[in-house]
Amino acid sequence: MKATVLVRPKPGILDPQGEAVQSSLRHLGFSVEEARVGRVVDLELEGGSPDEARAELERMCEQLLANPLIESYEISVADA
Secondary structure (H helix, E strand, O other), X not given: OEEEXXXXXXXXXXXXXXXXXXXXXXXXXXXXXXXXXXXXXXXXXXXXXXXXXXXXXXXXXXXXXXXXXXXXXXXXXXXX
């Protein structure tokens, strides 16, 4: 089973990378109101149901993949 976790800073949390991207895009002439920079984690999971996989991914995010105090995450699960 394949899973993707998208992690990004929560709204209101300082995002220096996002600010740098926004500034650079504006200097290039693009009209950008806001930019946030996050990361994508692609995982290949062994067996189990999608519900079990999602529960396991939630635990992974809470324990390692994201800092729940300052980051939000989105999980998507697909059969291989």
